[in-house]
Amino acid sequence: MLLFHKKEERAEPKEESKEESAFVNALLGNDNLTREKALQIPSVYASVNKIGEIIGTIPIRLYKKEEKEGKQVVNEVKQDNRLYLLNEDTKDTMTGKQFWKAVIEDYFFGKGAYIYINKVGTKVASLHYVREEEVSTTEIMNPIWKDYKILVRGSMYEPYDFIKILRNTKDGAKGISMVEEQSTAFSIAYESMRYENNLVKKGGNKKGFLLSEKNLAQHALDKLKEAWERLYRNNEDNVVILNNGLKFQESSNTSVEMQLNENKESNSKEMSMLFNIPNAIIKGNATKEDNKNFIKYCIKPLTEIISNSLNRDLLTEKEKTEGYYFAFDLKEVSRGDVEERYKAYEIGIKSHFLQPDEVRKKEDLEPLGIDWIELGLDSVLYNPKTKEIYTPNTNAKENLGKTTLKGGENDED
Numbered sequence: 001m002l003l004f005h006k007k008e009e010r011a012e013p014k015e016e017s018k019e020e021s022a023f024v025n026a027l028l029g030n031d032n033l034t035r036e037k038a039l040q041i042p043s044v045y046a047s048v049n050k051i052g053e054i055i056g057t058i059p060i061r062l063y064k065k066e067e068k069e070g071k072q073v074v075n076e077v078k079q080d081n082r083l084y085l086l087n088e089d090t091k092d093t094m095t096g097k098q099f100w101k102a103v104i105e106d107y108f109f110g111k112g113a114y115i116y117i118n119k120v121g122t123k124v125a126s127l128h129y130v131r132e133e134e135v136s137t138t139e140i141m142n143p144i145w146k147d148y149k150i151l152v153r154g155s156m157y158e159p160y161d162f163i164k165i166l167r168n169t170k171d172g173a174k175g176i177s178m179v180e181e182q183s184t185a186f187s188i189a190y191e192s193m194r195y196e197n198n199l200v201k202k203g204g205n206k207k208g209f210l211l212s213e214k215n216l217a218q219h220a221l222d223k224l225k226e227a228w229e230r231l232y233r234n235n236e237d238n239v240v241i242l243n244n245g246l247k248f249q250e251s252s253n254t255s256v257e258m259q260l261n262e263n264k265e266s267n268s269k270e271m272s273m274l275f276n277i278p279n280a281i282i283k284g285n286a287t288k289e290d291n292k293n294f295i296k297y298c299i300k301p302l303t304e305i306i307s308n309s310l311n312r313d314l315l316t317e318k319e320k321t322e323g324y325y326f327a328f329d330l331k332e333v334s335r336g337d338v339e340e341r342y343k344a345y346e347i348g349i350k351s352h353f354l355q356p357d358e359v360r361k362k363e364d365l366e367p368l369g370i371d372w373i374e375l376g377l378d379s380v381l382y383n384p385k386t387k388e389i390y391t392p393n394t395n396a397k398e399n400l401g402k403t404t405l406k407g408g409e410n411d412e413d
Contacts, residue, residue, distance in 0.1 A: 033179055033183055033187050033190060034179070035105075035109035035110065035177070035179055037186075037190050038109060038178075038179045038186050038190065039105075039109070040190065040193070041186070041189045041190055041193060041267075041271060042193075042268070043189070043267070043268040043271040043272055043279075043282055044186070044189070044271050046282045047272055047274075047275040048105055048108055048109075048275070049101070050277065050281065050282070051104055051275065051277070051298065051299070051302070052100060052101035052102075052104040052105065053097075053101065054299055054333060055100045055101075055103075055104055055299070055302065055303070055306075056096065056097035056098075056099075056100035056101055057097070057332070057333070058299075058303065058328045058329060058330065058332055058333055059087055059328070059329045059332060060083065060086045060087055060307075060310070060326055060327070060328055060329070061076055061083070061327055061328075061329050062076070062077040062078075062080050062082070062083055062324065062325075062326055063075065063076055063077065063324070063325055063326075063327060064077055064322065064323050064324050064325075065323035065325070066323060077324070081123070081124065082124050082314060085124065085126065085127050086127070086310070086326075090126060090127040090128070090129070091118075091125065091126030091127070092127065092128045092129065094129060099127070099129055102129050102131075103115070103129065103165060104302075106131070107165050107166075107167050107175070108167065108177070108178045108275075109177055109178060109179055110132035110133065110175075110177055111132055111135075111166075111174040111175055111176075111177060112132060112164060112166035112167065112169070112174055112175040113129075113132065113163075113164070113165040113166075114129075114130045114132060114135045114150070114162050114163070114164060115127050115128065115129055115130065115162060115163040115164075115165075116128040116129075116130055116152075116157075116161060116162055117160075117161060117162065117163060117313065117314065122316065124314065127163070130152060130162075134152055134153060135150060135151070135152055136150075136151045136152075137149065137150055137151065137173040137174055138156075139171060139173055146171055146172060146173075148171070148172075148173040150162055150173075159172075159173075160313060162313065163309055163310065163313040163314060164309060164313065165305065165306055165309045166309075168181070178274065182274055185270055185271070185274065186271075188267065189267040189271055192263050192264065192267055196264070268282070275298060276294075276297045276298040276301075277294055278293055278294055281294050295330065295333055295334050299333065300330060303327075303328035303330065306328070307325070307326050307327050307328060310326040311325050311326055314326065341363075345359045345362075355370065356368065356370050357369070357370050386399070387399055387400040388400075
């Protein structure tokens with residue numbers, strides 16, 4: 001016996017408009033937001049560009065910790081070719097500043113920044129930035145003894161062949177893109193920008209609908225649609241004439257339209273907040289406190305991450321055990337204005353922990369060869385190298401290393 005079932009009639013799915021589709025995709029996270037789209041957001045581009053510019057201007061120093069007379073001292077190592085590669089010329093096609101801007105962008109919007117170390121023997125001859133999309137990793141699946149290889153267009157390299165600057169990494173091989181981690185926030189800002197762009201393209205004309213007292217023939221509808229489409233173009237001056245029986249009724253503004261400027265301001269603040277940048281820095285009206293917070297909460301943590309990567313991948317194992325390390329010289333970006341610096345120098349000299357020649361060195365001036373330190377009294381000078389005290393009023397000199405107590409004097413200490 002054959003059973004026949006009645007075919008169920010289903011309504012045809014309603015076709016979504018482009019605006020509705022983009023809105024739904026943004027809500028559901030299906031917009032496939034890329035780094036290129038994220039960088040179209042003005043506040044995002046300004047933030048990354050500002051960070052890259054600042055990082056590219058901060059000099060990187062090489063230091064060595066040593067033990068002298070039971071005390072740990074830090075000496076700067078100036079003669080090292082790696083400093084020239086990091087600060088000036090990588091010996092690749094990019095300058096130092098271009099190099100660091102590309103590194104910062106990959107750090108935030110890719111799986112990390114990868115820099116190939118070209119060595120001739122044990123000497124680093126050049127540094128080569130590699131676009132992160134050209135890099136892939138093969139990992140050994142062991143949660144404890146983690147290991148991986150780096151692949152660039154089919155060629156396999158060891159991890160120590162690259163400087164790796166990774167954001168929020170969990171395996172040391174690749175990081176997490178900010179776009180991937182904060183996809184909702186970026187999508188809202190990007191879709192808001194697209195929405196505003198759509199309004200501009202329509203010339204700011206209000207949305208609405210036409211009311212007709214009688215049915216229109218197809219050719220009349222086609223002509224009306226064509227005229228209406230021309231009206232919403234922003235590159236022409238167009239007029240639509242409504243015949244008798246046709247009326248235009250304006251649709252009410254949506255909440256998004258009414259709050260467009262407020263949303264734009266809010267999105268800009270949220271985007272800059274993701275990068276730990278005061279929004280006033282982007283707008284160009286930053287205060288001294290804004291600049292200090294920018295250095296403290298954005299630049300300084302980032303320089304620590306980069307320095308750790310340089311120390312791990314650019315130093316030899318022997319240098320690591322001998323106390324060598326790379327560090328960014330943040331004094332260059334935290335020096336402040338002239339008056340503020342000079343007041344700080346004055347306090348340092350009066351408090352006896354700075355010498356005039358040390359101040360001149362900080363200001364890139366030639367030292368005068370002044371070794372005297374002024375003690376608390378106006379007429380007493382002390383030379384820390386010779387341990388000699390000189391009193392100009394009496395033209396008397398004493399040496400602390402040779403002075404002995406006179407008979408009858410007691411040493412209270």
